[in-house]
Amino acid sequence: MKxxxxxxxxxxxxxxxxARVKQYFATSGDEREMIPFLIAQVEKVETISTLSEKxxxxxxxxxxxxxxxxxxxxxKDDKNFISLMINHRHAWPMIKLVRYRGKPKKDGLYFGPYxxxxxxxxxLELMQKIFPMRQCSDSELKxxxxxxxxxxxxRCIAPCVDKCSKEEYExxxxxxxxxxxxxxxxILKGLNVEMERASDNLEFERAGAIKKTIAQxxxxxxxxxxxxxxxxxxxxxxGLFREVDLLVIVIVLYRDGRLVGxxxxxxxxxxxxxxxxxxxxxxxxxxxxxxxxxELLIPTKLSEKETLEELLGAKIHSPQKGAKKxxxxxxxxxxxxxxxxELADQTHREDRLxxxxxxxxxxxxxxxxxxFDTSNIGGVQAVASQxxxxxxxxxxxRYRLFKIRGATDDYAAMxxxxxxxxxxxxxxxxxxxxxxxxxxxxxxxxxxxxxEELGIASVDIIALTKEEALHTKGLTxxxxxLPHRKEPISLDKRSTTLFFLQEMRDEAxxxxxxxxxxxxxxxxxxxxxxxxxxxxxxxxxxxxxxxxSVKRISEASEEELLSIPGITKKDVKNLREKTT
Numbered sequence: 001m002k003x004x005x006x007x008x009x010x011x012x013x014x015x016x017x018x019a020r021v022k023q024y025f026a027t028s029g030d031e032r033e034m035i036p037f038l039i040a041q042v043e044k045v046e047t048i049s050t051l052s053e054k055x056x057x058x059x060x061x062x063x064x065x066x067x068x069x070x071x072x073x074x075x076k077d078d079k080n081f082i083s084l085m086i087n088h089r090h091a092w093p094m095i096k097l098v099r100y101r102g103k104p105k106k107d108g109l110y111f112g113p114y115x116x117x118x119x120x121x122x123x124l125e126l127m128q129k130i131f132p133m134r135q136c137s138d139s140e141l142k143x144x145x146x147x148x149x150x151x152x153x154x155r156c157i158a159p160c161v162d163k164c165s166k167e168e169y170e171x172x173x174x175x176x177x178x179x180x181x182x183x184x185x186x187i188l189k190g191l192n193v194e195m196e197r198a199s200d201n202l203e204f205e206r207a208g209a210i211k212k213t214i215a216q217x218x219x220x221x222x223x224x225x226x227x228x229x230x231x232x233x234x235x236x237x238x239g240l241f242r243e244v245d246l247l248v249i250v251i252v253l254y255r256d257g258r259l260v261g262x263x264x265x266x267x268x269x270x271x272x273x274x275x276x277x278x279x280x281x282x283x284x285x286x287x288x289x290x291x292x293x294x295e296l297l298i299p300t301k302l303s304e305k306e307t308l309e310e311l312l313g314a315k316i317h318s319p320q321k322g323a324k325k326x327x328x329x330x331x332x333x334x335x336x337x338x339x340x341x342e343l344a345d346q347t348h349r350e351d352r353l354x355x356x357x358x359x360x361x362x363x364x365x366x367x368x369x370x371x372f373d374t375s376n377i378g379g380v381q382a383v384a385s386q387x388x389x390x391x392x393x394x395x396x397x398r399y400r401l402f403k404i405r406g407a408t409d410d411y412a413a414m415x416x417x418x419x420x421x422x423x424x425x426x427x428x429x430x431x432x433x434x435x436x437x438x439x440x441x442x443x444x445x446x447x448x449x450x451x452e453e454l455g456i457a458s459v460d461i462i463a464l465t466k467e468e469a470l471h472t473k474g475l476t477x478x479x480x481x482l483p484h485r486k487e488p489i490s491l492d493k494r495s496t497t498l499f500f501l502q503e504m505r506d507e508a509x510x511x512x513x514x515x516x517x518x519x520x521x522x523x524x525x526x527x528x529x530x531x532x533x534x535x536x537x538x539x540x541x542x543x544x545x546x547x548x549s550v551k552r553i554s555e556a557s558e559e560e561l562l563s564i565p566g567i568t569k570k571d572v573k574n575l576r577e578k579t580t
Contacts, residue, residue: 003041008067013056034271038071054307061283071271075284082120083112092159093173094134111180131176132156136457148457234293239331241339250335264338286312349392362460366434373438373508374413384417385512401515418450437463444481532578
């Protein structure tokens with residue numbers, strides 16, 4: 001169906017073309033909300049005949065991708081995948097989150113994908129607790145001369161400084177691979193043997209550590225068990241919810257019989273019926289999919305099921321009862337919930353964090369960010385602020401204020417506040433993913449020096465400054481300094497990533513300035529009253545409680561001042577001399 005100037009509005013297929021087109025133009029109307037809008041724009045209907053249903057399916061899919069019709073289900077070709085990857089070809093492999101488009105590179109073992117970054121991060125955190133592989137970069141691994149903090153808290157076995165043998169590390173990597181492949185019982189059996197051997201050798205500390213690992217794995221296995229475990233291998237379950245002009249499709253992912261995550265796809269102004277939508281979505285999503293499951297469960301029967309199975313290479317079922325029907329219902333409930341979230345929140349904070357990770361080449365997704373700024377007047381009364389963002393929004397429970405104790409310049413002040421904050425974080429194992437410093441190359445070098453002094457290797461750090469060090473909002477050019485990079489990088493002035501960085505930096509600056517002004521005001525009040533002979537802490541407290549400020553004290557009459565308990569005529573005279 002084409003509109004003005006030959007623009008393709010909708011692509012469909014049918015065995016009986018006359019009956020199919022008649023449905024759209026019938027005078028009785030169509031229940032689908034988008035049909036009247038579509039038909040009002042149609043100026044021409046063109047047809048193409050094919051030799052088979054399979055050919056029609058492929059042609060429809062190609063035309064949708066080519067013309068991007070407004071009223072068809074259309075998946076973007078640049079879809080991002082998030083997976084866990086083990087770079088097993090490296091001498092000392094590590095596990096990390098990677099983001100990619102299309103098929104993954106052949107540079108490691110990929111597990112996933114997770115289009116929910118939250119689910120992927122949870123899995124990564126669990127893996128890092130159970131299997132203490134390295135988390136530092138390759139350059140950090142080569143240059144380190146002593147173990148970092150992660151070794152001290154038993155989150156890494158420090159291959160960087162030969163605290164473990166090659167065989168021990170390879171054994172750890174193999175366990176991590178087996179766990180991600182779902183071979184839990186195999187790992188537990190091996191760990192129990194190791195624990196007994198360590199106990200027999202009187203290595204009780206090692207036996208205790210292995211017992212803790214076993215407990216963690218058993219907890220995870222118990223939490224992931226489902227009613228259908230054992231009935232499913234690799235399976236994707238589709239749920240669909242549609243209302244007004246918004247359609248949401250959710251895929252619930254099961255791997256090795258366990259629920260491992262979900263993906264959601266919102267669409268607007270889709271004109272097709274449910275069978276057409278599901279059929280088109282399956283072909284667009286799963287044709288040439290890098291992680292095709294063995295089975296697809298869908299909410300509606302398809303007339304072209306066999307043809308789709310042949311094209312995709314996966315079994316397709318639409319169960320009407322039993323355990324698999326419960327999974328269909330679960331996916332539908334997820335679709336309805338996601339529909340509500342899409343209407344309530346269109347900001348997509350996860351995408352913003354992932355863009356930040358990608359554009360700044362961070363080592364992890366910055367779920368928790370802490371931003372630091374210092375403020376002073378003429379080099380005195382220096383203060384600093386710590387502002388925190390969690391999942392892309394301000395986390396005011398983690399806001400902190402600091403009085404600078406002995407620093408003489410901005411660099412020393414930044415060194416002091418970072419040392420205080422990160423020393424506490426080290427004790428409590430409470431690190432952010434990313435630290436943002438308000439400043440340039442100098443502040444970044446200060447931050448890196450603190451990292452080196454405290455043995456921190458698992459936190460990203462950047463510095464952000466305006467060209468003229470101004471803090472006015474607007475489309476201003478910013479310089480972003482990254483570690484181990486000589487020149488700063490710049491983002492487009494209209495980049496959402498830049499706006500996010502500016503928002504965080506400005507919030508830290510506002511918080512620091514507000515605190516600095518309060519500190520200054522408090523010091524002014526303190527200096528005026530404390531210099532007055534005969535006015536001690538008790539009299540000062542009574543005066544301020546009654547009058548509220550030094551200015552009101554200076555404007556008060558003698559009778560009003562004498563009405564305050566303890567204030568004498570001599571005190572009144574001294575107050576007059578010092579406050580007026």
